[in-house]
Amino acid sequence: MTQRYLLLALTLALMMPLHAQQQRNMKATVEYLASEELGGRFPESKGDTLASAFLTDQLRSMKLKPILKEKGAKAFFHDFSFSKKNIVSDSTTTYKTHNIVAVLPGKDKQLKNEYIVVGSHYDHLGMGGQGSGSRRPDTLGVHPGADDNASSDAVVLELAKYFKKKGTKRSIIFMFFGAEEQGLVGSKAFVEWMKHESNERINLPKDIKGIVAMVNLDMVGRMRDDAMSVSGTGTSTSFKSLAEQVGEQTGLHISCTPDGYGPSDQASFVAANIPVLYLTTGGHMEYHTPADKPATLNYDGMQQTLTYAQELISRVASMPQTPDFINVPGNGDMKHAKFKVTLGLMPDVTGASTIPGLRADIVVAGKPAHNAGIKSGDIIQEINGKPVKNIEEYMERLAELKAGTVVPVKVLRGNQTIKFQVHLRTDK
Structure with a gap:
């Protein structure tokens, strides 16, 4: 050694x-x-x-x-x-x-x-x-x-x-x-x-x-x-x-x-x-x-x-210079981003999953994702036919959606790929 x-x-x-x-x-x-x-x-x-x-x-x-x-x-x-x-x-x-x-x-x-x-x-x-x-x-x-x-x-x-x-x-x-x-x-x-x-x-x-x-x-x-x-x-x-x-x-x-x-x-x-x-x-x-x-x-x-x-x-x-400040718009925040719709879930913000997609850590009962059949632990891989590989892409997809529509959401559950039809509503 x-x-x-x-x-x-x-x-x-x-x-x-x-x-x-x-x-x-x-x-x-x-x-x-x-x-x-x-x-x-x-x-x-x-x-x-x-x-x-x-x-x-x-x-x-x-x-x-x-x-x-x-x-x-x-x-x-x-x-x-x-x-x-x-x-x-x-x-x-x-x-x-x-x-x-x-x-x-x-x-x-x-x-x-x-x-x-x-x-x-x-x-x-x-x-x-x-x-x-x-x-x-x-x-x-x-x-x-x-x-x-x-x-x-x-x-x-x-x-x-x-x-x-x-x-x-x-x-x-x-x-x-x-x-x-x-x-x-x-x-x-x-x-x-x-x-x-x-x-x-x-x-x-x-x-x-x-x-x-x-x-x-x-x-x-x-x-x-x-x-x-x-x-x-x-x-x-x-x-x-x-x-x-x-x-x-x-x-x-x-x-x-x-x-x-x-x-x-x-x-x-x-x-x-x-x-x-x-x-x-x-x-x-x-x-x-x-x-x-x-x-x-x-x-x-x-x-x-x-x-x-x-x-x-x-x-x-211990940085030798004072940290500078950069004003970054809050597009990456689930509470402050102005989405017209919600799926009603808390995504994994840590990126811990090694499988491509975004894990749904919590799917809230009575909200669109839950009503469609999506469960906590499912890994979201597509929304409305577009890929979801991380939290940034997930929020990009949400920003594109409109209330009152139905969109396909593809998830991976274990080894099974499942597609759900999610009825969207406003974020209230």
């Missing part, structure tokens, strides 16, 4: 105890945040309070810097409120909650004045119900949100520990966003807050211009086939090559999407002309249901995500 491979083997052997501890920590974090006791972490609920206390205690134990002149846990809170209409009672309630924010100052004399936000949202759907976003709106019960988004919270905590010990050239703002499930409320509120000077802020840049990049993690607990989706790779010149290089280094298959307008908190930052990277391992049948529990997660996959994120953030934090 050559000296090079002996060194690699020794390095891996030394890393194993650290990785084992990191994985134990992440599992414990998920099991607490997604426990019955926390009741689904709806904003301003008991679960929200308990989750906030847990995350803040973790950040304070690392001796990270607060963001306000307050004392104690409140020094790490960025408070905001929002109103939500109850579609059953037709009443409106105002909720008060917060983002949880801590700062790790950079060590480079010049670059420490540039900040990178590394974040994930910590809220979820509470007990579900009508109008909650639950995929089982008729079932009241704790929606634990293990993958969405306790998985990412666990990774971000380990990232904070890693960089606190390792150090970084640029400063890093570690954030846990509140009320993401209510429309990215927390991240939008933080961006607006940072656009204006404030005497109460400490350890943060003077204004939003001091934030030069944002890395967001949302649903990273269900990795399949060593695959991950990274969006926002076109929002700065070097981001795509960085994402792919780190993927090669860590052994992950990385599917890149240029725009940053995906359905999570990084969209609030890209809208403020900040380049972003959004990491996710994609959807699954337990998404937004009471079945999104800790036991369903792939903790080995979360360790892979952590290793990938450590290296990716390290590279962004």
Whole structure:
């Protein structure tokens, strides 16, 4: 065995105890945040309070810097409120909650004045119900949100520990966003807050211009086939090559999407002309249901995500030049793209399938694809006679379709090719 491979083997052997501890920590974090006791972490609920206390205690134990002149846990809170209409009672309630924010100052004399936000949202759907976003709106019960988004919270905590010990050239703002499930409320509120000077802020840049990049993690607990989706790779010149290089280094298959307008908190930052990277391992049948529990997660996959994120953030934090911003239209985002129709499914955004086509991760009951007979796990290969090889082609096909028409959709199910006739309707 050559000296090079002996060194690699020794390095891996030394890393194993650290990785084992990191994985134990992440599992414990998920099991607490997604426990019955926390009741689904709806904003301003008991679960929200308990989750906030847990995350803040973790950040304070690392001796990270607060963001306000307050004392104690409140020094790490960025408070905001929002109103939500109850579609059953037709009443409106105002909720008060917060983002949880801590700062790790950079060590480079010049670059420490540039900040990178590394974040994930910590809220979820509470007990579900009508109008909650639950995929089982008729079932009241704790929606634990293990993958969405306790998985990412666990990774971000380990990232904070890693960089606190390792150090970084640029400063890093570690954030846990509140009320993401209510429309990215927390991240939008933080961006607006940072656009204006404030005497109460400490350890943060003077204004939003001091934030030069944002890395967001949302649903990273269900990795399949060593695959991950990274969006926002076109929002700065070097981001795509960085994402792919780190993927090669860590052994992950990385599917890149240029725009940053995906359905999570990084969209609030890209809208403020900040380049972003959004990491996710994609959807699954337990998404937004009471079945999104800790036991369903792939903790080995979360360790892979952590290793990938450590290296990716390290590279962004040490870039000699400030990341530039490129305004990429949001054509690659399922929530923001303006389609006239919907099939009613959640496609695999990771590109994990080795078979040509696009896998339907979740086919929603009662929607056109489900009514036609398409099932979760089917691989879409053609829509209206045109090929579908990836997420980009899938959305191109949707953009071509019209409501009220019937189109053939060819899928691969196991070894069988099946063609369905899908009755299209508007995206409502």
